[in-house]
Amino acid sequence: xxxxxxxxxxxxxxxxxxxxxxxxxxxxxxxxxxxxxxxxxxxxxxxxxxxxxxxxxxxxxxxxxxxxxxxxxxxxxxxxxxxxxxxxxxxxxxxxxxxxxxxxxxxxxxxxxxxxxxxxxxxxxxxxxxxxxxxxxxxxxxxxxxxxxxxxxxxxxxxxxxxxxxxxxxxxxxxxxxxxxxxxxxxxxxxxxxxxxxxxxxxxxxxxxxxxxxxxxxxxxxxxxxxxxxxxxxxxxxxxxxxxxxxxxxxxxxxxxxxxxxxxxxxxxxxxxxxxxxxxxxxxxxxxxxxxxxxxxxxxxxxxxxxxxxxxxxxxxxxxxxxxxxxxxxxxxxxxxxxxxxxxxxxxx
Amino acid sequence: xxxxxxxxxxxxxxxxxxxxxxxxxxxxxxxxxxxxxxxxxxxxxxxxxxxxxxxxxxxxxxxxxxxxxxxxxxxxxxxxxxxxxxxxxxxxxxxxxxxxxxxxxxxxxxxxxxxxxxxxxxxxxxxxxxxxxxxxxxxxxxxxxxxxxxxxxxxxxxxxxxxxxxxxxxxxxxxxxxxxxxxxxxxxxxxxxxxxxxxxxxxxxxxxxxxxxxxxxxxxxxxxxxxxxxxxxxxxxxxxxxxxxxxxxxxxxxxxxxxxxxxxxxxxxxxxxxxxxxxxxxxxxxxxxxxxxxxxxxxxxxxxxxxxxxxxxxxxxxxxxxxxxxxxxxxxxxxxxxxxxxxxxxxxx
Numbered sequence: 001x002x003x004x005x006x007x008x009x010x011x012x013x014x015x016x017x018x019x020x021x022x023x024x025x026x027x028x029x030x031x032x033x034x035x036x037x038x039x040x041x042x043x044x045x046x047x048x049x050x051x052x053x054x055x056x057x058x059x060x061x062x063x064x065x066x067x068x069x070x071x072x073x074x075x076x077x078x079x080x081x082x083x084x085x086x087x088x089x090x091x092x093x094x095x096x097x098x099x100x101x102x103x104x105x106x107x108x109x110x111x112x113x114x115x116x117x118x119x120x121x122x123x124x125x126x127x128x129x130x131x132x133x134x135x136x137x138x139x140x141x142x143x144x145x146x147x148x149x150x151x152x153x154x155x156x157x158x159x160x161x162x163x164x165x166x167x168x169x170x171x172x173x174x175x176x177x178x179x180x181x182x183x184x185x186x187x188x189x190x191x192x193x194x195x196x197x198x199x200x201x202x203x204x205x206x207x208x209x210x211x212x213x214x215x216x217x218x219x220x221x222x223x224x225x226x227x228x229x230x231x232x233x234x235x236x237x238x239x240x241x242x243x244x245x246x247x248x249x250x251x252x253x254x255x256x257x258x259x260x261x262x263x264x265x266x267x268x269x270x271x272x273x274x275x276x277x278x279x280x281x282x283x284x285x286x287x288x289x290x291x292x293x294x295x296x297x298x299x300x301x302x303x304x305x306x307x308x309x310x311x312x313x314x315x316x317x318x319x320x321x322x323x324x325x326x327x328x329x330x331x332x333x334x335x336x337x338x339x340x341x342x343x344x345x346x347x348x349x
Numbered sequence: 350x351x352x353x354x355x356x357x358x359x360x361x362x363x364x365x366x367x368x369x370x371x372x373x374x375x376x377x378x379x380x381x382x383x384x385x386x387x388x389x390x391x392x393x394x395x396x397x398x399x400x401x402x403x404x405x406x407x408x409x410x411x412x413x414x415x416x417x418x419x420x421x422x423x424x425x426x427x428x429x430x431x432x433x434x435x436x437x438x439x440x441x442x443x444x445x446x447x448x449x450x451x452x453x454x455x456x457x458x459x460x461x462x463x464x465x466x467x468x469x470x471x472x473x474x475x476x477x478x479x480x481x482x483x484x485x486x487x488x489x490x491x492x493x494x495x496x497x498x499x500x501x502x503x504x505x506x507x508x509x510x511x512x513x514x515x516x517x518x519x520x521x522x523x524x525x526x527x528x529x530x531x532x533x534x535x536x537x538x539x540x541x542x543x544x545x546x547x548x549x550x551x552x553x554x555x556x557x558x559x560x561x562x563x564x565x566x567x568x569x570x571x572x573x574x575x576x577x578x579x580x581x582x583x584x585x586x587x588x589x590x591x592x593x594x595x596x597x598x599x600x601x602x603x604x605x606x607x608x609x610x611x612x613x614x615x616x617x618x619x620x621x622x623x624x625x626x627x628x629x630x631x632x633x634x635x636x637x638x639x640x641x642x643x644x645x646x647x648x649x650x651x652x653x654x655x656x657x658x659x660x661x662x663x664x665x666x667x668x669x670x671x672x673x674x675x676x677x678x679x680x681x682x683x684x685x686x687x688x689x690x691x692x693x694x695x696x697x698x
Contacts, residue, residue, distance in 0.1 A: 006455040028441050028475055049398055053478060053493055055446035059485040092377050097404035097491055106355040126377055129402060136408040137486035142446055144402055144493040 048154060050091075050147040052083035058138030066182045069108055071213045072141075073115025079239065080145035081123050082217035082292045086237040087156070089149035091123060091217075096130040099140030112141075123219060153231070155296070160234040160253035164297040164318040167232075169221045169311055171265040172242055173281065176288025177273040178212030181205055184277075207269045215292045221311065222294070228305055232296035241289040244339040246325055249297065256323035259316030259337070261330050286327070286337075397503060399440075399496040401432035407487030415531045418457055420562040421490075422464025428588065429494035430472050431566035431641045435586040436505070438498035440472060440566075445479040448489030461490075472568060502580070504645070509583040509602035513646040513667040516581075518570045518660055520614040521591055522630065525637025526622040527561030530554055533626075556618045564641045570660065571643070577654050581645035590638040593688040595674055598646065605672040608665030608686070611679050635676070636689040 056062060056076055064072075077094060084091040096116060100109060120127055125145070185200040202209060217237075225232065234249050242264070250257055264285050274281040297318055298306060306314060316328075325337040405411060405425055413421075426443060433440040445465060449458060469476055474494070534549040551558060566586075574581065583598050591613070599606055613634050623630040646667055647655060655663060665677075674686040 004456055011455065028473070049495075051400075051442070051444060051478060051493070051495060053444040053446050053480050053491070055448055055480045055482055055489065055491055057448045057482060057484050057489065060448070060483055093400070095400060095402040095493060097402050099404055099406045099409070099489065106360065107353055124377070129400060131402050131404045133404055133406060134409055135406050140404065140406065140448065140489055140491075142402070142404055142489075142491035144400070144444060146398075146400060146495075 046150070047148045048089075048151045050084050050087050050089045050149060050154075051144060052080055052147075053142065053144040054080050054083075056141040056143075058140070063186075064139070066186045067213060069111040070115040070118075073112040073117075074119045074214055075115070076141050076143050077116045077119035077125070077145075078123070078215055078217050079292060080143050081119070081125060081219070082215075082237045082239070084145055084147035085217050085219055085222045086235055086294060087147070087149060087154055088222060088232070088235060089147040089154065091125045091145050091147040093126045093128040093146045094120070095128060095144045097140075097142040098130070098132045099135030100132065101135045101138055104139065123217065155232050155235040157234050157236050157249050157252035158254075159232075160249050160255050160257075160297040160318050161299070162255060162318055162320055163300045164233050165300060165303060165306060165314050166246075166257060166259060166295070166297055166316040166318060167306060167312050167314050168238070168242065168265065168293055168295050169218050169313075170291070170293040171267045171270065171285075172238065172291050172293065173274070173285030173288045174208045174211035174267050174270045175215060175290040175292075176212075176284050177270045177277070177279075178205075178208035178210070179290070180277055180279070181208060181273060182212065205269060205273065207267060208273055212290065215290065217292055218294045224309060225296075228309065230298055230302050230305055232298055235294060235296035238291040238293045238295050239289060241287040241339070242291075242295065243286045243337050244289070245295050246337055247339050249295070250321070250325050253297075253318070254321050256319040256321050257316055257325045257337070258319055258323070258328055258334075259326075260328050263313060263315040265313040265315075395499070396497045397438075397500045399433050399436050399438045399498060399503075400493060401429055401496075402491065402493040403429050403432075405490040405492075407489070412535075413488070415535045416562060418460040419464040419467075422461040422466075423468045423563055424464070425490050425492055426465045426468035426474070426494075427472070427564055427566050428641060429492050430468070430474060430568070431564075431586040431588070433494055433496035434566050434568055434571045435584055435643060436496070436498060436503055437571060437581070437584060438496040438503065440474045440494050440496040442475045442477040442495045443469070444477055444493045446489075446491040447479070447481045448484035449481065450484045450487055453488065472566065504581045504584040506583050506585050506598050506601035507603075508581075509598050509604050509606075509646040509667045510648070511604060511667055511669055512649045513582050514649060514652060514655060514663050515595075515606060515608060515644070515646055515665040515667060516655060516661050516663050517587070517591070517614065517642055517644050518567050518662075519640070519642040520616045520619065520634075521587065521640050521642065522623070522634035522637045523557045523560035523616050523619045524564060524639040524641075525561075525633050526619045526626070526628075527554075527557035527559070528639070529626055529628070530557060530622060531561065554618060554622065556616060557622055561639065564639065566641055567643045573658060573660075574645075577658065579647055579651050579654055581647055584643060584645035587640040587642045587644050588638060590636040590689070591640075591644065592635045592686050593638070594644050595686055596688050598644070599670070599674050602646075602667075603670050605668040605670050606665055606674045606686070607668055607672070607677055607683075608675075609677050612662060612664040614662040614664075632689075635686075 058064065062072055080094060081091040098109065116127065189200065234253055236245050236248060238245050246257055246259065261282055264282065266281060266285050271281055274284055306312060326334040327337055328334055407413065411421055429443060430440040447458065465476065538549065583602055585594050585597060587594050595606055595608065610631055613631065615630060615634050620630055623633055655661060675683040676686055677683055
């Protein structure tokens with residue numbers, strides 16, 4: 001090793017992944033699609049196998065002071081399923097590896113697994129393996145999910161075409177506001193006097209809390225699109241934030257985009273909380289992340305079909321690449337879309 | 350959660366896995382074999398897909414004071430390939446997830462990936478995905494490997510039959526002795542006076558060091574068995590130690606076994622180091638672990654074929670279950686085989 005030292009924060013997570021994976025030649029015919037999308041695709045016979053993996057670390061991705069273990073297990077599984085749905089596939093199997101520090105008992109880990117089991121039951125996914133080890137530090141959760149799809153049904157990030165409509169399911173920013181609320185209540189609880197019983201004030205905020213603690217993968221949207229005969233030209237799930245994902249699709253597809261500020265779907269509770277916290281609502285929706293909604297593009301000719309779908313919003317359109325990615329604000333001006341999504345390699349969000 | 354607290358060390362890693370995974374019903378026809386072997390098996394068309402995963406944590410599975418990052422990368426990949434070979438399959442793809450603490454630079458991680466890349470090149474495996482994140486503590490490496498096999502060629506742990514011969518590839522205990530050597534030299538180096546250049550004394554010990562730092566998966570053995578028309582009745586790789594693996598096969602197959610102390614293959618360097626460290630050589634070979642050799646059983650009728658194979662030792666035979674698992678010592682007495690293999694949930698080895 002020479003003496004060059006590039007801080008990881010200088011190139012970011014995606015820069016690091018690009019750099020690490022660029023020189024891996026593919027050896028097998030069965031490897032149909034490797035690094036660079038939500039899941040890898042392998043081809044075995046008539047069905048393609050999809051695989052995706054997520055690593056969740058205590059103190060980085062979750063804080064056990066306010067996340068119940070069962071919810072954590074549920075969410076850890078569901079975020080992987082979401083990646084398979086984002087390929088237009090069906091999740092089938094997961095492996096779960098855990099690194100467990102000495103403060104956890106068997107019952108703690110069973111609670112975590114209860115959540116994983118519940119997610120598996122609801123989504124019809126099989127646990128097929130894993131690895132369990134002690135950890136000298138915090139809890140480590142690594143989940144790999146495999147799924148399948150007919151090869152010509154798989155939707156990549158790279159298929160968006162000029163004039164395509166940009167759509168997103170559900171609403172955005174709620175999980176982020178839920179996290180703000182949990183962190184505030186945790187600070188208040190920590191400041192409560194000894195003997196004083198602290199009752200967190202969550203009334204009327206159930207939706208944003210559930211979006212943070214127990215998100216769902218949009219199996220229903222994938223099913224609905226299929227039933228309506230709509231095949232997206234590109235798709236991915238919103239985990240790092242809409243801005244970040246839009247830029248991924250633009251980069252992979254070699255296109256630009258325009259999205260409209262007033263079209264971004266936001267729930268009432270999210271708006272109320274943003275007001276209470278004095279946070280910019282649109283920025284929270286664009287960059288908050290952890291929404292696990294589906295962002296996808298469809299040909300302009302599907303406009304009427306999409307318009308009729310419940311729970312899907314058209315937020316903009318795909319442009320020539322030289323126009324870049326921008327948001328059209330309510331007053332008609334354009335501001336560039338920048339990835340300010342959650343980045344595990346920087347201290348501040 | 351109720352107030353019951355079972356320490357994980359009380360039931361051990363396998364007890365914990367049994368307990369956690371016993372209530373996971375399988376939902377999909379494509380899930381042919383889930384938890385309970387070296388890899389899971391999924392069925393898609395004519396080929397079965399194999400998947401296995403390993404979680405490696407700094408301070409538990411490796412110590413960066415004496416393990417070069419490139420070697421660590423190589424080994425992390427190879428131990429997964431070994432699990433696929435142990436199913437009589439061919440590794441095809443891996444995903445690599447990393448949790449990286451702030452003391453690592455991009456170049457460090459590239460060094461780790463150099464080792465992974467080398468392993469992928471040598472074994473013809475494709476890197477197809479992963480996840481990279483900051484870690485507030487040490488380095489976390491989670492690798493999932495997928496492979497394939499014709500369904501009727503897959504070898505499980507559960508097929509051993511009474512009178513079958515028990516065979517093992519290569520030799521045992523060397524990786525464990527290599528670790529002892531590295532740990533000693535590290536202690537000596539730590540005690541060296543400031544300014545004093547410390548030169549570790551590794552001459553004549555290259556083999557045991559390589560067995561610890563850069564183990565290989567026995568692709569060659571799987572190929573050779575195939576060429577000779579030998580299909581093992583059961584097989585697994587020796588990662589936790591021969592004793593532990595023998596008990597796995599006995600339990601899964603519902604059989605007992607007898608192995609002969611004087612048949613256990615041990616390299617000359619391993620024996621010399623055991624002498625130098627005043628360690629019981631046979632115990633090191635039985636319980637040291639990290640050998641990544643293949644332990645397998647074949648029908649008695651394959652005796653002549655096996656005898657001709659280079660690098661394979663017959664070490665005993667399969668018995669009725671009521672006879673239990675025992676080692677026949679040089680003086681003809683029998684001692685029970687006990688799993689004293691490496692256990693990440695206990696402090697002492």
